[in-house]
Amino acid sequence: xxxxxxxxxxxxxxxxxxxxxxxxxxxxxxxxxxxxxxxxxxxxxxxxxxxxxxxxxxxxxxxxxxxxxxxxxxxxxxxxxxxxxxxxxxxxxxxxxxxxxxxxxxxxxxxxxxxxxxxxxxxxxxxxxxxxxxxxxxxxxxxxxxxxxxxxxxxxxxxxxxxxxxxxxxxxxxxxxxxxxxxxxxxxxxxxxxxxxxxxxxxxxxxxxxx
Numbered sequence: 001x002x003x004x005x006x007x008x009x010x011x012x013x014x015x016x017x018x019x020x021x022x023x024x025x026x027x028x029x030x031x032x033x034x035x036x037x038x039x040x041x042x043x044x045x046x047x048x049x050x051x052x053x054x055x056x057x058x059x060x061x062x063x064x065x066x067x068x069x070x071x072x073x074x075x076x077x078x079x080x081x082x083x084x085x086x087x088x089x090x091x092x093x094x095x096x097x098x099x100x101x102x103x104x105x106x107x108x109x110x111x112x113x114x115x116x117x118x119x120x121x122x123x124x125x126x127x128x129x130x131x132x133x134x135x136x137x138x139x140x141x142x143x144x145x146x147x148x149x150x151x152x153x154x155x156x157x158x159x160x161x162x163x164x165x166x167x168x169x170x171x172x173x174x175x176x177x178x179x180x181x182x183x184x185x186x187x188x189x190x191x192x193x194x195x196x197x198x199x200x201x202x203x204x205x206x207x208x209x210x211x
Contacts, residue, residue, distance in 0.1 A: 002067040003093040005129070010072070012120050015113060017072040017086060020056045024073050027082035028052040031105040038175070039167045040142050041103070045175070067091065069098060074117045076108075083108035086117045088125070090135075097133035098125070100187075102148065114148045122152065126189040133188055139164050140181040153192070154185035 009018040020028070031037065032047035044051050060071040069088035076083055084104040091098040100121065104114045125131040136154055138145040149156075160182040167175045 003091075004067050005064055005070040005088070005091075007064065010120050010124055011077070012116055014077055015083070015117055015120070016075050016077055016080075017117055017120060018075065020060045020071065020073045022056060024082050025049065025052045025056055027105070028056065028073075028085075031082065031084075031103065034106045035169070036106065036144075037103055040139055040145070042165070045167070063087070063089065067093065072117070072121065074113060081108075083111075083113050084117060086121050088121065095133065096129075096131045097135065098131065099135045099137065101136070102145075109144075114144075115151045118148060119152055122187055123192070126192065131189075133186060136185040136187070137164075137182045138185065139166055140183055141166070146183065149183075149185040152187060154187045155191065157184045157186050159183055 007019060009016060011017075026049075029047055029049050029052040032041075032043055032052070033045070037043070038045040038047075063069050063071045069091045071088075072086045073082055074084035074086055075081060082105060084102060086100070086102045088098045088100060100118060102114045102118050122134055125134065136145075136149050136152075137160070138149060140159070162179050163182040164180050165177045166180050168178050170176050
């Protein structure tokens with residue numbers, strides 16, 4: 001029998017992390033068509049409404065039901081606006097380990113939402129799901145993703161050379177693929193020592209609630 005995560009929502013002071021639904025399709029399309037998202041991810045570009053619909057109706061639910069992980073839509077508590085996404089993937093149920101990734105919408109950057117949402121998921125995994133290791137992989141030139149990993153308290157473990165293909169704009173306005181390194185980060189339950197200091201950097205929230 002395949003192990004799976006529960007179908008849950010996680011709340012912080014400012015955010016609600018929940019399963020994707022049909023109301024997210026337009027904002028998801030806008031978020032994924034942002035050039036910064038296109039540059040650092042392997043998602044299709046242009047990202048069409050059909051891509052968004054397929055992810056919401058089939059892709060995201062399959063991440064959970066297959067046992068691979070869990071996909072969260074990150075929304076503002078007050079406005080219910082989609083401001084990002086957090087994903088648990090490549091879950092190894094035997095060692096209780098998984099990979100964590102995050103995307104922030106262009107209209108929500110600079111608010112600490114990536115840190116706040118990723119930290120909430122990490123807390124839930126360690127405390128409620130009894131996980132023992134989270135891994136993050138950030139392209140070598142993606143300084144914003146690296147800053148999030150550092151604020152979470154992740155430890156840099158090394159570099160996977162030539163392990164990723166990023167996209168870069170060309171002079172004629174097109175895109176070209178550029179091979180780059182991946183920095184590997186890890187987070188363990190004991191790395192949460194000194195958590196109150198890090199929650200200030202993550203937007204000021206304390207402990208999440210999940211349901």
